[in-house]
Amino acid sequence: MSEKSPGVTAGQGIEDEVPTEIKLMTDKRSVELYLKLLESGSEKKRDIRLVVVGKKGAGKTSLIKRLFGEDNTDVTSTNGIEIHKIKCKAMSDDGIWNKLDGNYEETETHARLLKEYEEKLQDKGTTEEPVESHIAIKDNTPATSFDESKKSGTVYQQPKIMTPLVTTESQVEPPVTSQQPNQSLEQAKMDIETMLKSSVDFQDKEEYATFLLWDFAGDEEFYHTHQTFLSQDAMYLVVTKLNEADDPNAQALFRLWIDSIHCYSRLEEQKIVSDDKTTTSDDLDPPVVIVGTWKDAVTLEADTVFHVYKFLKI
Ligand SMILES: Nc1nc2c(ncn2[C@@H]2O[C@H](COP(=O)(O)OP(=O)(O)OP(=O)(O)O)[C@@H](O)[C@H]2O)c(=O)[nH]1
Numbered sequence: 001m002s003e004k005s006p007g008v009t010a011g012q013g014i015e016d017e018v019p020t021e022i023k024l025m026t027d028k029r030s031v032e033l034y035l036k037l038l039e040s041g042s043e044k045k046r047d048i049r050l051v052v053v054g055k056k057g058a059g060k061t062s063l064i065k066r067l068f069g070e071d072n073t074d075v076t077s078t079n080g081i082e083i084h085k086i087k088c089k090a091m092s093d094d095g096i097w098n099k100l101d102g103n104y105e106e107t108e109t110h111a112r113l114l115k116e117y118e119e120k121l122q123d124k125g126t127t128e129e130p131v132e133s134h135i136a137i138k139d140n141t142p143a144t145s146f147d148e149s150k151k152s153g154t155v156y157q158q159p160k161i162m163t164p165l166v167t168t169e170s171q172v173e174p175p176v177t178s179q180q181p182n183q184s185l186e187q188a189k190m191d192i193e194t195m196l197k198s199s200v201d202f203q204d205k206e207e208y209a210t211f212l213l214w215d216f217a218g219d220e221e222f223y224h225t226h227q228t229f230l231s232q233d234a235m236y237l238v239v240t241k242l243n244e245a246d247d248p249n250a251q252a253l254f255r256l257w258i259d260s261i262h263c264y265s266r267l268e269e270q271k272i273v274s275d276d277k278t279t280t281s282d283d284l285d286p287p288v289v290i291v292g293t294w295k296d297a298v299t300l301e302a303d304t305v306f307h308v309y310k311f312l313k314i
């Protein structure tokens with residue numbers, strides 16, 4: 001994006017730190033707010049997202065279950081998007097990401113909340129004065145919009161399609177009013193004490209990462225909303241039924257997904273980079289892996305199937 005967003009007074013260097021998603025927001029204050037928030041600190045997030053798309057019944061959920069080593073004999077059609085979140089240890093010698101067991105969520109949340117007081121805590125081993133403005137305790141919003149106590153969850157479902165995606169604890173908890181300052185302070189103290197008793201690890205562990213797998217519903221009525229969730233910061237599996245390789249409707253849907261991924265998720269800046277010959281138009285950005293399912297039901301010659309997809313992909 002070459003145009004400078006209105007309302008930004010910071011120099012070019014600072015503006016470079018603003019993600020394109022924020023720059024593209026139409027309201028005038030987003031960039032300004034983002035830069036202000038940056039001043040209050042930042043944290044590294046290591047997420048990798050794999051998005052699985054394809055027509056209804058293509059076998060997306062069955063494939064995911066198979067990849068997870070789960071039983072896939074009784075799979076029901078997906079409603080909305082189902083997200084699986086898996087904490088991994090990514091930096092092993094063999095390059096394999098290993099799933100972490102145990103309750104890492106709580107200690108991770110505590111570390112994030114107490115990060116601001118890290119120096120004090122390390123100097124004194126304890127905090128002397130709980131900070132009154134510890135409202136952040138109320139806002140331990142999970143990175144994703146489902147209940148993180150579960151390993152996976154449905155983000156949005158058909159009947160709730162207009163429901164805001166992100167729910168925060170502050171939305172479900174009764175608001176803290178000015179009539180109860182002592183109560184909220186007491187609660188904050190208790191929360192901090194609980195956190196301090198737990199083992200808080202401030203080390204920024206490069207080797208840990210979160211693997212997010214998004215299982216999209218194949219129902220065509222979801223397609224217009226699915227587009228909203230496509231981003232260039234993901235990898236994609238496009239699942240397609242090999243036994244329908246010669247079906248024009250299946251071909252159209254397959255092509256729609258390939259086009260959507262590259263059209264909606266490619267942001268302005270990437271296009272400029274492409275024009276600059278830094279990348280070529282042949283680069284797959286974001287990366288897409290095509291997975292053929294229903295091989296057991298294929299009646300066409302293998303060569304024919306191969307040529308159909310080779311043609312469709314281009
Ligand atoms: N014969 C055969 N059946 C399959 C294969 N893959 C999936 N199925 C079956 O196809 C049906 C649909 O599979 P799902 O995994 O639910 O498909 P999906 O793409 O997730 O479907 P939606 O969530 O509705 O978009 C299930 O009954 C699966 O058992 C395959 O490779 N061969």
Ligand SMILES: [Mg+2]
Nearest residue numbers: 060061077078
């Ligand atoms: Mg499914």
